[in-house]
Amino acid sequence: MIRTPENENRIVVGITQGDINxxxxxxxxxxxxxxxxxxxxxxxxxxLSKAASYHRKTLNIPDFSFNIIRHADQANAKRxxxxxxxxHEVKIDLGTSTVLxxxxxxxxxxxxxxxxxxxxxxxxxxxxxxxNNVAQFLKVPFxxxxxxxxxxxxxxxxxxxxxxxxxxIGVVTxxxxxxxxxxxxxxxxxxxxxxxxxxxxxxxxxxSKPRIAVLGVNPHAGDGGLLGNEEQTVITxxxxxxxxxxxxxxGPFPADGFFASDNYREFDAVLAMYHDQGLxxxxxxxxxxxxxxxxxxxxxxxxPAHGTAYDIAGKDIASPDSLRAAIYLACDIFNNRRMWxxxxxxxxxxxxxxxxx
Numbered sequence: 001m002i003r004t005p006e007n008e009n010r011i012v013v014g015i016t017q018g019d020i021n022x023x024x025x026x027x028x029x030x031x032x033x034x035x036x037x038x039x040x041x042x043x044x045x046x047x048l049s050k051a052a053s054y055h056r057k058t059l060n061i062p063d064f065s066f067n068i069i070r071h072a073d074q075a076n077a078k079r080x081x082x083x084x085x086x087x088h089e090v091k092i093d094l095g096t097s098t099v100l101x102x103x104x105x106x107x108x109x110x111x112x113x114x115x116x117x118x119x120x121x122x123x124x125x126x127x128x129x130x131x132n133n134v135a136q137f138l139k140v141p142f143x144x145x146x147x148x149x150x151x152x153x154x155x156x157x158x159x160x161x162x163x164x165x166x167x168x169i170g171v172v173t174x175x176x177x178x179x180x181x182x183x184x185x186x187x188x189x190x191x192x193x194x195x196x197x198x199x200x201x202x203x204x205x206x207x208s209k210p211r212i213a214v215l216g217v218n219p220h221a222g223d224g225g226l227l228g229n230e231e232q233t234v235i236t237x238x239x240x241x242x243x244x245x246x247x248x249x250x251g252p253f254p255a256d257g258f259f260a261s262d263n264y265r266e267f268d269a270v271l272a273m274y275h276d277q278g279l280x281x282x283x284x285x286x287x288x289x290x291x292x293x294x295x296x297x298x299x300x301x302x303x304p305a306h307g308t309a310y311d312i313a314g315k316d317i318a319s320p321d322s323l324r325a326a327i328y329l330a331c332d333i334f335n336n337r338r339m340w341x342x343x344x345x346x347x348x349x350x351x352x353x354x355x356x357x
Contacts, residue, residue: 010042010077011122011331014115016108017047018127019101021093022308023318025055028127030320031327032080033064041331044075044121045082046108052082054092058314072120085111095310102133109145113152116299123300123330127323128308131175143175146294149301158296159196161269162279162305163329164286168205168269169278170197170295181274182217182230190214190238193271198247200295201268203340204333210268213258214239214251217273221254235273255281279305288319291326293333300333302326 018024029052032043045052049068056064066082067075075081085107091100109129115121126145135142142148150158161170172193173184194212201210215221216235218228225232235252242249253263255272259281264270272278282290283305290305304322312318 011040011334012042012044012072012075012120013327013330014072014112014121014124015043015045015327016105016112016124016126017045017051018105018108019097019130019133019308020048020051020090020104021096021098021101021313022128022130022310023313024127024308025052026059026313026316026318027304027320027323029056029059029061029064030318031324032066033061034324037327038078038080041327042075042077043080043327044069044072044115045080046112046115047082047085048090048104049082049084050087051090051092051104055314058094059316072115083111083115094314097130097133097310099133099136102130102135102137105129105134106137109148110152113149117153123302123334125323125326125330126301126303128304128306130308145292145301145303146174149294149297153297153299155297157192157196158294159193159200161197161200161293161295162282162286162290163293164282164290164305164325166268167264167282167285168201169272169282170269171272171275171278173274175275178274178276182228185217185230185234185273187234187238187241190235190271191241194238194242194247194249196296197269197271198242198249204293204295204300204336205268206336206339207268209248211248211266212250213253213264213267213270214249215255215258215270215272215277216252217277219254219256221252259285289321289325291322291329293329300330300337302330302333 052066067079068082068084069075112124116124131142146160159170160174161168172190173181198210201207216231222228222231231252239249239251255277292303292305294301304326306322
């Protein structure tokens with residue numbers, strides 16, 4: 001979108017198409033059907049016009065169309081736009097994982113990332129992909145958007161942060177097998193994740209002095225060493241290290257009792273040790289409206305907190321709530337970062353100030 005005095009402050013949201021055989025286009029189209037969307041920001045979908053048309057017809061939505069463009073700078077500020085990656089015919093197999101779908105997922109993601117780097121879009125929202133078919137296309141392991149974007153944007157060890165209203169759950173270890181969790185976690189790694197989490201809470205969520213709860217890794221947080229000693233040898237030293245430097249980090253808490261007793265409401269964020277420890281309670285509590293945010297990247301990236309949902313693809317029953325929440329959160333974080341950076345910018349070096357005085 002070409003910036004003009006009239007739209008220079010509008011946020012441009014890049015949305016990747018995700019898996020073309022999944023519910024991705026359904027939730028994207030349903031989100032863009034809400035006319036209030038274009039009053040707040042400009043959406044630009046990276047995908048295929050023919051795939052979008054196929055899904056629109058399958059869902060029987062006659063009164064909707066994207067503004068089809070070749071480049072982001074051609075976007076209409078007041079319409080849902082679609083950067084058409086190519087005009088070739090594509091075979092869509094609803095509810096099926098195909099290598100072609102993996103290829104189209106990566107093409108859309110790479111195109112959006114390039115425009116993000118160039119400043120053509122302000123934030124990135126990624127629709128769900130299938131890790132297996134992406135890996136088949138790339139011919140290398142694909143752990144997910146978080147790790148892929150970290151490599152693309154040259155970011156070291158970003159933090160996956162799940163967000164639903166005031167519930168925010170980060171994880172120390174992400175998409176790795178459970179057997180690798182305890183060998184992976186270390187005091188230094190936990191300290192690093194806590195530092196990233198605190199920094200994000202301040203800059204991205206405008207929380208001046210965040211309180212962070214840290215979970216144990218063993219049942220009952222090790223029960224005094226009876227069920228494992230990682231809490232004593234690894235996790236507690238990490239908490240003590242950051243606490244002595246002024247961070248309000250507490251724990252380690254037993255995960256089951258922590259969520260069952262509503263203790264999570266007393267904190268601004270929770271740091272879990274591994275994926276399912278954090279995401280099972282999160283997805284239970286967020287009721288289909290959660291958002292996956294990647295903290296620690298130079299740009300804002302969010303996604304709906306659900307997968308491809310092949311089993312309901314094309315059935316017109318997928319909810320756009322999580323995608324809509326992901327877009328709104330991306331815009332909120334973008335504005336918070338802009339405000340934080342403005343407040344923390346030194347407008348006049350001290351030496352210059354003294355000279356002019």
